[in-house]
Amino acid sequence: MIEIHQALSMILERARPRAPERQGLDQALGRVLAEDVINDIDSPPYDKALMDGYAVVASDLRGGRGELMVVDEVAAGDIPCEPLQSGMATRIMTGAPVPRGADAIVVDECCRMDEAGGITTVRIDDRDVRPGQHILGRGRSVRRGETVLQIGRRLSAIDAGLLAEVGRTQVLVHASPRVAVLPTGTELVPACDVPGPGQIRNSNGPMLGALVSSAGGQPVDLGIARDTESELARQMNRGLHEDILILSGGVSAGDFDLVPHVLRDLGVEQVFHGVRLKPGRPLWFGVLPHAKGSRLVFGLPGNPVSGLVCFELFVRPAIAALAALPQVSRPMIAARLSDPFRHTGDRPTYFPVRLEGDRWEGDGDPVQARLLDWKGSADLRTLACADGLALFPAGRSEYALDETVQVMLLERGLFAH
Structure with missing residues (x-):
């Protein structure tokens, strides 16, 4: 196993921005400018x-x-x-x-x-x-020939209005990476189906697709792949035409965990398999060389919470790199534990928490983090109630009441606080 920072470094070394493309204003929102934008006339054009x-x-x-x-x-x-x-x-x-x-x-x-x-x-x-x-006065807002937006800027809705004001209906932006999402497992059925004996609904696909969108990528839903080499190869081959392929499940060491083997047969080069992390240890990462930029392949653990943690720590930064977006991770805040905590194991651990009290601002006291009754990395219901994930580094086992820990905010925490 490798450390979290080593894994992230290996990923970002291989994640290069895709070629720019010209897009209309409605499609350019949220993308990064690949050119300076120059005003063509004085604005306003009269007093x-x-x-x-x-x-x-x-x-x-x-x-x-x-x-x-x-x-x-x-x-x-x-x-x-x-x-x-x-x-x-x-x-x-x-x-x-x-x-x-x-x-x-x-x-x-x-x-x-x-x-x-x-x-x-x-x-x-x-x-x-x-x-x-x-x-x-004429030209008081913007002079003709003035640079109004500079290369490297992420375009906002206000920028779209400014682009229209200076006569630009299209603009050169970095491409938004296309990200194929493929949950694997013979036990999976679509969310619209009633599971039969030994079956469960596919929750990872919709969750990962939504995460891709929130990170600035374009999700491509490949459906579900059964645990057979032929089915996996057929579906993976479709996904390898996109910028990133995210696989969910099939990356552990079981007899039916076929993903690494099939990827190797398809020409995907393994970079690492296994990260010192809980949950998320079985993470697999590799690349498929391509003339237009290597295709990045992530094999995430099948348990939803493990997949979420791996996405936030590793996939989100990769999407940002391909889109030339700033490397902005989930916000981290300090919080005081509302209960003692015993940390077992030798890996950094992320644990779901609810935040109580006002958000810590400046010199104020940190909010309280209440550990949730989490039933393991398959417990998506408890995760839906979490404001964030408290980080417990490796090397310590006992955490006292009111001790300060770092909490990575999830969507619920961002909106609630």
Whole structure:
């Protein structure tokens, strides 16, 4: 067996970003830019009114007061008819182009409009009026030729709006890795079926697919593979066309654990088998050389909790590396044990906990971690109630009440705290 850090290092050495591809804005969300984005025009492309009111020449208003003739009305999308002359005003709406000659907008609250004999005037009382008031000048947001988004940035929904503002409908981004998910086991049936004698529903497939999506990958559901060499080889061969193949089950040392043998026959090169970790010791990792980048293959233990731990520690970082995403692992927080704990075994152990109290912020006291009544690495029901996984390093057996431990937050913990 190798240590956790050694296994992760071996994986990341072989996980290289995939070739960039050009995508529309709806498909680029969450991906990493593979190019700088340059603005093509000034934004805004004209002097823009920021408030409803009247466009004026500020020097016409002595002490902020005066009466001006209203000569035009401009809404967003209109084009002012004439330049504004001294002594005149233009009724203007938010977002509209400011007429040439105007240098300030006076808001409606400071104005009173009168009409007599077919002539419209506006009385203004705004002692704070000044040139540039409530006007966003041309190019003040973004200048033509300016870099608005830099290579290496992970695109957000706000970035999509900015890309549209600068005229980009497509952008070069790093590919989101396609990740095939293949649970193995003759005992498995689809979730929609009622299990017969000796059968269980496939829970790992949906869980792993959801984890892949949350990590920035594109899950590819391969269904279920029975424990025969021919069936495993056929299904694995499909998965080896994707960037990553995740297998669940069949990696221990039993007579029916055929996964490593079949992978070897398919040309997959084993990198390691076995990690000093609980749960998750049987983890298998290998690569299939390919001209467009090695295919990464993970053989996860079949028990759901073991599979989850291995995914978070090893598969999530690999997906991030292939997508050129920052290496961001699950958040870790400090927590105080609400009960003593006896750690048996010589491997680092992750144990499900519930967090109680306010999240630790700065110099405050850590929250309490209550150990759950966990029935082993197949106990998915208890895991669903967990806020996180407490880490108990190897080398110690006794942990006292209120002792501080590190807890890796799961989705429930992230939302609840």
